[in-house]
Amino acid sequence: MNLEKILAISGKPGLYVLQVQTRTGFVAESLVDGKKITVNLKSNVSLLSEISIYTYEGEKPLAEIIQKMADKESKGPALSHKEDNAKLIAYFKEILPDYDEERVYPSDIKKVLNWYNMLQAKGLIVDAVPTPAVADEVVSSLDEIPATEVKTPAKKVKAKKE
Template sequence: MNLKDIASIAGKPGLYKVLKPSRTGVIVETLEAKPKKTIVSASQRISILKEISMYVTGQAEESVPLEEVFVAVKEKFGINKLDVDTKSEESLEDFIFAVLPSWDSDRIYTSDIKKLVTWYNKITEFYPEALEDKKEDEEASEEAAE
């Protein structure tokens, strides 16, 4: 899984693929049907998905990296668009419980779960290679080398 190239920008909807740094910030491209490139200034808050985690209870670590949550979603639902009713709080809670049974219901809000579903759907639609396993990539490159 490769989430180090995908970012969320505070105040802007959707996800962005980080292309390269510039003198004043970072050049990003929207994850949409018609991608648009833009420069995000260094003063804006950019969150790389690889650095985001979700709170859990009953473990030594109090959070699980978003990458591991996406792996659990992929194992449970595959690389398909998720069919979760994002308007129903009960549906969202059922989804997160199926994927992350030890989720902390006091610190993970319904809006966080909705964002998780939305992000996963965006990635599967516009950048599915980010969800591929690293081991599969390594095995493919080793087979090509032989």
């Protein structure tokens, strides 16, 4: 699952896709309604690919957690982020049993569930690792590409006059 261009912007609801970088910031498109907004460099912006969840052993990247949720739900929608905190915590314990309960708050769990459901609704939940059949197909298509001859320019050498 590629979360490289998916953004969470502080103070703005939903998730955004990075479209174009500008001199003073960037343009992002909302996943919710498709509207484009300009974002100043001073805004607090987080790439989903850079977010991690605290566990007792260290940190787990958000992409791994979303993949676990997708596997559990067969790529379908997950529990609503509007459920009560007890249900949210129980659900999250099924997904990530060793998450640090002192450092991961119910509000964080709500964000993760909300983000997963937004990504799932837009069809952005895909397998992280291609299946062997897909990997074989990619390799076989690479074998069919003909090798081309690479020509390097000849060096020009000036002869010294004696």
